[in-house]
Amino acid sequence: LTRRKLTMSKVTEIKHPLILHKLAYIRSKDTGSKYFRELVEEVSMLMAYEVTRDLETEEVEVETPICKTKCQMLAGKKIAIVPILRAGLGMVDGILNLIPAAKVGHIGLYRDEETLQPVEYFCKLPQDIAERDIIVVDPMLATGGSAADAISLLKKRAKKIRLMCLISSPEGVKLVQEKHPDVDIYLASIDEKLNEKGYIVPGLGDAGDRLFGTK
Ligand code: PRP
Ligand code: URA
Numbered sequence: 310l311t312r313r314k315l316t317m318s319k320v321t322e323i324k325h326p327l328i329l330h331k332l333a334y335i336r337s338k339d340t341g342s343k344y345f346r347e348l349v350e351e352v353s354m355l356m357a358y359e360v361t362r363d364l365e366t367e368e369v370e371v372e373t374p375i376c377k378t379k380c381q382m383l384a385g386k387k388i389a390i391v392p393i394l395r396a397g398l399g400m401v402d403g404i405l406n407l408i409p410a411a412k413v414g415h416i417g418l419y420r421d422e423e424t425l426q427p428v429e430y431f432c433k434l435p436q437d438i439a440e441r442d443i444i445v446v447d448p449m450l451a452t453g454g455s456a457a458d459a460i461s462l463l464k465k466r467a468k469k470i471r472l473m474c475l476i477s478s479p480e481g482v483k484l485v486q487e488k489h490p491d492v493d494i495y496l497a498s499i500d501e502k503l504n505e506k507g508y509i510v511p512g513l514g515d516a517g518d519r520l521f522g523t524k
Contacts, residue, residue: 316490316491317486318485318491318492318493318494319493319494320482320493320494320496320499321359321493321494321495321496322497322498323355323356323495323496323497325355327355328352328355328356328497329497331351331352331355332352332475332498334348335348335349335352335475335513336511336512336513338514340519342519342520342521342522345519345520346399346520349399349448349475349516349520350399350400350406351403352497353400353401353403353404353446353473353475354403354406354407355403356403356473356475356495356497357404357406357407357408357444359495360444360495361388361408364383364386364442365384365386366381366382366383366384367381367382367383367384368381369381369382386441386442387410387411387412387437387440387441387442388408388410388411388441388443389411389412389413389414389435389438389441389443389444390405390408390411390413390414390444390446391414391415391434391444391445391446391459392413392415392416392445392446393416393417393418393445393446393447393456394415394416394417394418394431395417396517396520397445397447397448398520399448399516399520400446400447400448401446404446411444412435412437414432414433414435414438414443415431415432415433415434416429416431416432416434416445416459416462416463417429417431417432418430418455420452420454425454426454427458427459429458429462432462434463434466438463438466438467439466439467441467442468442469442470442471443463443467443469444470444471444472444473445459445460445463445470445472445473446473446474447459447474448474448475448476448513448516448520449474449475449477449516450474450476450477450481450485450494450496451477451478451480451481451503451508451509452478452480452484452503452507453478453480453481453482453484453488454484456472456481457485457488460485460488460492461489464489470491470492471492471493471494471495472492472493472494472495473495473496474495474496474497475496475497475513475516476496476497476498476500476509477494477496477498477500477509478499478501478502478503478509478510479499479501480503481503481509482494482499500512
């Protein structure tokens with residue numbers, strides 16, 4: 310009898326009251342692009358607090374006006390934020406507010422509307438990506454195809470990857486967990502299901518179009 314240790318990624322649904330409140334406005338069809346963009350940025354900043362919870366710190370000595378003391382600072386681990394274009398762009402500034410030293414890579418993928426399969430059209434990553442912890446961001450995790458492909462692409466060059474999305478379907482979470490059991494997933498909400506067009510229900514509609522006013 311051989312025993313195999315099955316490791317499964319951690320899935321964290323961040324149910325903070327401020328996030329829940331802002332998410333209600335984000336979901337509403339009556340919220341226009343300007344306010345939608347601001348809210349996506351704010352929720353991303355709040356989520357970044359949780360996503361970075363396990364970053365390592367190290368002891369440093371600081372001199373206060375009163376005396377010397379020991380404090381903790383981030384232990385030199387470098388971060389890269391990688392938005393999946395287009396909609397992931399809306400989450401970048403919120404995270405940069407908290408981690409201004411992070412570098413930003415871009416992966417361009419769009420879902421073919423017929424097949425729902427992701428098609429890659431752009432990839433530009435920081436030169437030192439292999440030395441960085443990566444946070445992949447995309448507001449929507451629907452079938453999970455786009456996120457799973459983006460992560461596969463990054464794995465050729467990087468080690469520690471986290472995925473951060475606003476809203477997912479149960480199917481999207483399952484696919485990413487199956488394909489990338491080593492990637493922890495952070496979400497503001499796991500919604501009910503996907504509809505026949507691959508949209509998340511209740512979701513928020515098309516994130517890219519709502520952010521950039523393209524429909
Ligand atoms: C949306 C969204 C994700 C993808 C999710 O992007 O931002 O990237 O769909 O779907 P999936 O989990 O089924 O792959 P879209 O392809 O519409 O491109 P856009 O951001 O350029 O509008
Ligand atoms: N992409 C979106 O923008 N919204 C969905 O609900 C699914 C995929």
